[in-house]
Amino acid sequence: MSDEFAQKPPAFGIWAGFIAMCVGMFMAILDVQVVATSLPTIQGALDIPPDQMSWIQTAYLIAEIVAIPLTGFLTRLLGMRRLFVIAISIFTLASVGCAISSGFAELICWRVLQGFSGGTLIPAVFSAVFILFPVRQQGVATTLAGVLAVLAPTVGPIVGGWITETYSWHWLFLINVIPGIASAIFAWSQLPRAAMQLSEGRKLDFLSLGMMTIALAALEIALKEAPERGWNSGLVLGLLVLSIASAAGFAGKTLRADSPVVDLTNFADRNFTIGCILSFTLGIGLFGSVYLMPVFLAFVREHNALEIGTVMLVTGLAQLLTAPIAVALEQRVNARLLSAAGFAFFAVGLGLSALQTPETDYAEMVWPQVIRGLAIMFCLLPPTRLALGSLTEARVPDASGLFNLMRNLGGAIGIALIDTVIYSRSPVLGRTIVDKLSAGNVETAKFVGIPLGMFAARPPGPIDADTMAMLQPLVEKAALTQAINEAWAMIAILTIAALVCIPFARKQGTSNNAARLH
Incomplete structure (x- = not known):
């Protein structure tokens, strides 16, 4: 950024281009949330096995997490304006592809493309704050980007729920089309132009890129599988070792490189x-x-x-x-x-x-x-x-x-740790609740939701099978609540x-x- 530019307020066009970038980023983040809301609907429509349903999200997240650190290299290669327009265009095309998918494999391929292109949009926007604007306006620009970045996960459930109940699951993806096209047009016409630096492509270290991809993908899959399989399962431990080894190799090679990938x-x-x-x-x-x-x-x-x-x-x-x-x-x-x-x-x-x-x-x-x-x-x-x-x-x-x-x-x-707490603690807390109810603990009965009149009429001691069958749903909800609280x-x-x-x-x-x- 030149001193001359830093002292002048950016033109209206630059703000328009930046807002277009923020809208594209918002749609990419929102996409994860609205799809999560309606996974069962998509599963039923495409006849996807229940144990594979989560890959609809995992495929997107793996591609996204690999793309995010590559944004710096892609910005140098293509320029900020060109990178954003290409990324939002691919994201929009992939959204259409997801909407017209007729099977699981086809949907996963489009989700990978959608995740990779969407992953570059978030860091590109936050880079733009410090590249396009002088310091006195960076606070406003960061706030605009930040509000949309954290608002998308908040409104995602209600948007996804409303679309699913009002329209078909296809519209979870098709809602990206008009904002995506508008963002691409505004960004292309309003953002500052910069020449491509194709020489950066010749410097790309494919071995480092491969190691980074393996490290991040293995970590993401390990975190997904660990809560259910256990952190000490062979698959999870193997993936974590692979991730750590790949990350160490990537770091060692990158720190010695003249033109590192990251x-x-x-x-x-x-x-x-x-x-x-x-x-x-x-x-x-x-x-x-x-x-x-x-x-x-x-x-x-x-x-x-x-x-x-x-x-x-x-x-x-x-x-x-x-x-x-x-x-x-x-x-x-x-x-x-x-x-x-x-x-x-x-x-x-x-x-x-x-x-x-x-x-x-x-x-x-x-x-x-x-x-x-x-x-x-x-x-x-x-x-x-x-x-x-x-x-x-x-x-x-x-x-x-x-x-x-x-x-x-x-x-x-964080989500892997949360799932681990919920998976591991709920059964333990459920047994503790049953023991306290057997001992006649009134506070536990109130927490579970058992009418105190009914509870007081029962003498302390082991709970019989018929009573336990009646109380089981209440106990399970109480145990889940306590695990969530933890x-x-x-x-x-x-x-x-x-x-x-x-x-x-x-x-x-x-x-x-x-x-x-x-």
Whole structure:
């Protein structure tokens, strides 16, 4: 970015092009959520075996997580404008392909293409913030991108539920077509033009690329399989060993390369590393909360997708209300202080959800959601500036890919840990509840939802088979609720733990680049 450009407000066209990029990113993130809502519908329509249904999502996520760190290389090769238009065009085409798929294999192929093209859109948008805009406008641009990035998972369930109940499953993919075409047209016509650097393609290290792909894909599959198969199963351990070995080989080769596929030396910048730790932790809490709420509302409260989406809208509304405040404060308050406040409040919102009972519903879930919604923008904007704000323009695309990759990895690992807690703890907690009921524990009976008159009339002692059969659904829901509460508590503790690294960040603006941008 030139000094001359940094001192002038960007033209209206640049803002229009950037908004088009944000819309494309929003559709890519939304796609994951709306499809997750309607997996059973797609499974039934295409006659997919139940044990293979999850691959509809896993195929997308593996391709996405491989594409994210490649965004820096692709930006250098094609230029930001050309990369975005190609990516959103492929994403739109792949969405049509998914909609017209007639079988499982065909759908998976389109999902891989959709995931890879969608994966480049997120880091491309956050790179654009620091490439297109002067410092005084980066807060507004980051907020716009951040609101859409975190709003998509929140509104995804209600959009997916409404589409599934109102139209056919094909429209889960076809809703991407018009926004995708419009984004491509606006971005092509409004974003700054840059020449392709085809020489970058000749420098591509295919061995490093292969090792990175294997490392990320093996890790994603291991995290998917571990909760059900067990972390010590042969398949999971083998995949984790393969991932670690491939990652080590990739890191060793990349750090010695003159033109690396991904520039890992960005981690030498302390603020970037701390920003990535915060991004990783936000991924655990953000993806974890968006995952835990539907699990509770569907399996404990037995709500449908549309009702679940309605409950979860509270978080999105709180985010939108906070966005202008976040922009104003981000320009005036130290990024470290805002990050600390954001993560502290986010942890409180997560912790409050660990107090749920089987009767908890919309009214009791409002305030935890409000607190999380108010905190999210402060968990996203200041860490983004910490991570990327002091880097040179040439480093930003690679760094943005790594920064966004950390959030997605945090989400994948967080969901795997959550599933592990739910799978492993629910049976144990169920047996504990039965033992307490046998001992005549009134508080446990109240928690489970047994009428106290009926419970008091029963003498303490082992529960007979007929009574147990009647109580089993209540006990299972109570055990699942307690396991979900433990998962909420776990991600709250991890969020609090991230605060430890914030004091080690340098005060923003100490680097030469930050001074130049100001």
